[in-house]
Amino acid sequence: MGFRHKDIIALKDLTKEEIELLLDTADNLSEINQRDIKKVPTLRGKTVINLFYEASTRTRTSFEIAAKRLSADAVNITASTSSVVKGETLSDTAANILAMKPDIIVMRHSVSGAHEYLAKRVSCSVINAGDGAHEHPSQGLLDMLTMRQKFGKLAGLKVAIVGDITHSRVARSNIYGLTTMGAQVFLAGPPTMMPPGIERLGNVTVCKDMREAVDQADVVMMLRIQLERQGKTLVPSMREYSRYFGLNPAVLDLAKKDAIVMHPGPINRGVELASSVADCDQSAVLKQVENGVAVRMAMLYHVCGGEPVE
């Protein structure tokens, strides 16, 4: 079966088969990243614009490398050094970029839903590299790929996601993707960071105590506490947060023996993740980054030439 979307905006929009296709493609493309000559000619002549309205090193670099390994031309636009600071609207920026005939726009934006707005206004493909507190589909896919490589499947896995669920697009994409694939998701975090009604998404359990979520888990995913933002106002202190919702070796012991620890980065060492846990054998953090390139190659490949589903 093929992939029939022009854009990839949210994992919520994708079926089980479509997610499986993206993960299979990424799995097979990962071989290219091990070669001496890390390039295939697939997207030769295609132009990918990385339009980043929010700071990002990992995601932007990963998308740029993915595009280049497929022989596409990648151009990076960072909002802080562009016309956006001069007051240009998103729709004007889009129109101007479109006039230069790109094939794919990869965008990160602080406003949830900015990508749907953009996708309606441009003829090229749009890939969401993170929008506000909504979704971060490439992160969700690379997380699922990492889990699938370790356990051979996603269905039936117990995945604990701990941290600021309300403001985390990583959590949201993982929740949509994982529940679609048949995994069980257990959430834990301070009540001020837990969106009411999230258990209605199905196959999602909210735990008051982090240890309840981690108990017998296959995967423990720790979210970054955003020190520069919500972290300041939603919890009394970092020390208190770390005591109740930080992952230390004692809490990790509750998970299955072969469980993996994941984190979307960048890590606040000693806050959500104890340094010893971040560097332990069970940590899949660098595997996640490695898989990120292959997953983004798969996304670029599948949207290129795809037609929108009516």
Place this chain on the structure above:
Amino acid sequence: MAENTVILDGTGVKRALTRIAHEVLEKNKGVEGLVLVGIRTGGVHLAQELGARLSEIEGVDVPVGAVDITMYRDDIKGHHEHLPVGKTELPFSVEGKKVVLVDDVLFTGRTIRAAMDAIFDQGRPACLQLAVLVDRGHRDLPIRADFVGRNVPTSRSENIMVAFDADNKPTEVILQK
């Protein structure tokens, strides 16, 4: 109504592969520096078979790899539903090797062109040879096979299919009219 004609039965396929194995050995004067690379998916199964015959005759294992040519196709823009990508698995370096590319059916030659690009992206082989089970003609490119199981004159509208059993052993070659 589709009409099926069996061009090679199980025994015929086996004999053709055995003959190709001997021809490969004759041309290359043994298996020194020889590697087989099958084109996904049919060519990979045939490369395994051919490799087994070469080892049987010479008593030395010949490395067998696989290339997936999806990322090297020249018609990606025409595919609105993108084909799944298979895995390229070359557990050896092709640098300086005598590479025998193996495919089931040779038709326009475009697949072979893509496979050659895929191999050259991994290094510089000493030489590249082509073995196919069936050559059905209608080339779009200046490509020819070094080893051919059976030449089958076809019209462009016909279809040649190589059937494999559950163990990926070739069972027969069918011409669909």
